[in-house]
Amino acid sequence: MISLYVQRQTWLHRMPAGAKLIGLAAVSVALYPVTTAWWLLPVLIAVAGAYASLGPGGLARLWIVKPLVPMFVLIVGLQWWTQSLNAALVLLQRMLIVIWLANLVTLTTRMEAMMEAVMPLLTPLKWFRVDPARVAFAVALLVRFVPVLMAVMLNLLEAWKARGGGRQVWRLAIPMMINAIRMSDHVSEALAARGGVHSR
Amino acid sequence: MKDKSLVQIALYAALIAALGLIPPVPFLTGIPITAQTLGVMLAGVMLGPWRGFLSMALFIFVVALGAPLLSGGRGGLGVFVGPTAGFAIGFPFAAFATGWVAERLKRLPVFAAALIGSIVGGILLLYVFGITGFKLVTGNDWLRSTQIMAVYIPGDLVKTVITAIVAQAVYKGMPSAVATR
Numbered sequence: 001m002i003s004l005y006v007q008r009q010t011w012l013h014r015m016p017a018g019a020k021l022i023g024l025a026a027v028s029v030a031l032y033p034v035t036t037a038w039w040l041l042p043v044l045i046a047v048a049g050a051y052a053s054l055g056p057g058g059l060a061r062l063w064i065v066k067p068l069v070p071m072f073v074l075i076v077g078l079q080w081w082t083q084s085l086n087a088a089l090v091l092l093q094r095m096l097i098v099i100w101l102a103n104l105v106t107l108t109t110r111m112e113a114m115m116e117a118v119m120p121l122l123t124p125l126k127w128f129r130v131d132p133a134r135v136a137f138a139v140a141l142l143v144r145f146v147p148v149l150m151a152v153m154l155n156l157l158e159a160w161k162a163r164g165g166g167r168q169v170w171r172l173a174i175p176m177m178i179n180a181i182r183m184s185d186h187v188s189e190a191l192a193a194r195g196g197v198h199s200r
Numbered sequence: 201m202k203d204k205s206l207v208q209i210a211l212y213a214a215l216i217a218a219l220g221l222i223p224p225v226p227f228l229t230g231i232p233i234t235a236q237t238l239g240v241m242l243a244g245v246m247l248g249p250w251r252g253f254l255s256m257a258l259f260i261f262v263v264a265l266g267a268p269l270l271s272g273g274r275g276g277l278g279v280f281v282g283p284t285a286g287f288a289i290g291f292p293f294a295a296f297a298t299g300w301v302a303e304r305l306k307r308l309p310v311f312a313a314a315l316i317g318s319i320v321g322g323i324l325l326l327y328v329f330g331i332t333g334f335k336l337v338t339g340n341d342w343l344r345s346t347q348i349m350a351v352y353i354p355g356d357l358v359k360t361v362i363t364a365i366v367a368q369a370v371y372k373g374m375p376s377a378v379a380t381r
Contacts, residue, residue, distance in 0.1 A: 004266050004276045028281065067272060071283055074348065075338050082344075091338060098281040106266040106276030114265045134206060138258055139265075141210035142217075146269065149211075149218035157221065169222055170235050170362055174369045176218065177242065181370075181377045184211040188204040196203045 004106050006061075010054055012108040017117035020105045028098050037089035044093050047100050054107070064103050065096065115139065137197050145183075152179050209251055212243055213259035220271035236271045237356070240291050241322040241363040244298030245314045246370070248379035252295035260291055286333020290326045297321030302380040310378065314367035317380075318360035323353065 012020070027043075034040055051058045065072075072092060079088035109117075115136070122132045156172045191197065222235035244252040259269065268275035270288070279288050298321030305313035327349060335345040371378045 004268050024277065064278060067274065068282060068284075075283065075340075078340070078344070078348075079338075095281075095283065095337065099278045102277035102281045106278065109266065111265045111267065118265075135258075138206055138210045139262055141207065142213045142258060142262055143267065145211055145214035146217045146267070149214045150221060153218040153221045170238065170366075172222060173219060173235055173238060173242070173362075173366045174373070176215065177246070177366065177370050178374055178377065180211055180215040180218075181246075181374060184208050187211065188207040191203055191207060197206060 003111050004103075005110055006054065006107045008055060008108075010108065012050065012054070012104065015108075017105075017109045017113040020109060021117060024101055024105050027101055031094050031097060034094070035086075035090060037086045037093065040090060040093040040097065043097055047097055047104070050104060051100070061103070061107060062100060065099055068099075111143075134197055141187075145187075148183075149176075149180060152176065205251055208247060209255040209258055212247060212251075212255040213262070215239065216243070216256075216259050217267075217269035220269065237287075237322065237326075238359055238363055238366070240295050240326075241298045241314075241318040241360065242366060244295040244300070244321055245302045245317060245363070245367045245380055246378055247295075247299065248303060249296045249299035251379065252299040253292045256292040256295040260288055263288070281337070283334050283337045284330065285337060287326060287330040289333065290329025293329065294321045294326040297325045299380055306381065309368075310371045310381065311364045311368045313380065315360055315364035318363045319357075322360055322363070323356050327353070 031040070031043070048059065048062065051062055054061070072095070075095075076088045076092050079091050106114075119132060119136075122135055125132060125135065153172070153176060156175060157169075160166075160169060160172060216236060216239040219235045219239045240256060243255050246252070247255060263269050263275045264277060264280060266276050270279060279285065298317040300317075301320045302313045302317030305316060308316075331342070331345045331349050334340070334349060335342060338345070340348070367378065371381065375381065
C-alpha cells in the first residue's frame with residue numbers, strides 16, 4: 001500500500017511511535033508562548049537537521065510544504081502589515097516547525113506502528129458499543145481498496161482522454177460512484193459468505 | 201453495526217481517495233478546488249448522516265496514520281497542524297450535516313435536496329471548522345480569518361451544484377444507492 005513512510009533505519013525510526021507522538025504534541029504546545037523570532041530559528045534548524053539525518057534525499061522532503069507556499073505568503077504578508085515583521089516571522093517559523101515535525105513522525109513511523117500507538121485512544125469507543133477490532137477491519141479494508149478504486153479511476157480518466165477529454169472531468173465522479181457502490185455490494189456478499197467480520 | 205454498513209463505510213472512504221486523482225482546478229491560493237471535497241458532500245447524501253460521518257472519520261483517521269490519500273498525494277500528521285487543518289477535521293461533520301439536511305428534504309427532488317444539504321454541510325458547517333482552524337493556527341482574529349477563507353466560497357458554491365448533479369445522476373442510474381431517499 002502507498003504510504004508516506006520512508007523505509008530506512010535511523011534513530012527516528014527506532015523511536016517508539018507513542019513517544020514520537022507525545023514529543024510532537026509537547027513541542028507544538030511549547031512553541032506557543034515564544035514571541036521572539038530569533039528564538040525559533042535554532043529550533044527550525046534543528047528540525048532541518050533531523051530531516052538531513054534521514055540520509056540521502058532527506059532534506060528534499062522539506063518540500064512537503066510546497067502546496068502551502070502561496071498561503072504562507074498571504075498569511076505572512078498580512079501579519080507583517082497588521083502587526084510587525086517579528087510577529088510574521090514567529091508565525092511562519094512556528095507553522096513550518098510544527099508541520100515539518102508532524103510530517104517527520106509520519107515519514108519515520110510505519111502505519112501499523114501508528115495504528116498500534118493510537119489503539120488505546122480507541123477504547124472509549126467501547127462505551128458506544130463499537131468494537132475496536134471492527135475499526136481495525138475497516139482500516140484494513142480501506143487500505144486494500146484504495147489501489148483498486150484508484151485503478152478504476154485511472155481507467156476512467158484514460159477513457160475520458162481518449163474520447164477527447166474536456167473540462168468537465170468531474171463528470172467521472174458519476175461512474176466512479178456507481179462502480180464503488182457495486183463493488184461494496186460484492187464485497188459485503190463475499191464477506192457474509194465467509195461468516196462476516198470476526199469480533200473478539 | 202451491520203457488516204454491510206462497515207464495508208460501505210470503508211469503500212466509500214476509499215472512493216474519496218480515488219476521487220483525489222481527478223486533476224484539480226487551480227485556484228488563487230493554497231486550497232485547491234478538487235473533486236475530493238465533492239466526495240465529502242456526496243458521502244452525506246449517498247450514505248446518510250451517520251454512515252457518511254463514519255466513512256469520513258475513517259478516511260481522516262487513515263490520512264493521519266500516514267496514508268497520502270488527500271488530493272495531490274498529501275497526508276500524514278502534517279495535514280492536521282497546517283493552516284487548513286480545520287477543513288480536514290471538519291469533513292466528517294460536514295458529511296453528517298449534508299446527509300441530515302438532505303434526509304429532511306426527502307419531498308424535494310434529489311437535485312434540490314442534495315444542493316441545499318451540501319450548502320449547509322459542505323459550506324456553512326465546513327467553513328466554521330475551516331475558519332476556526334485557520335484562526336487557531338495563524339492567530340488572526342475571527343473577522344480577518346473569515347475574510348481570507350471567504351475567497352474560496354465561490355468555488356465551493358460551484359461544487360455544491362456539481363454535487364447535486366452527480367447525486368441526481370447516480371440516483372437515476374441506481375436509486376438504491378442514495379440512502380437519504
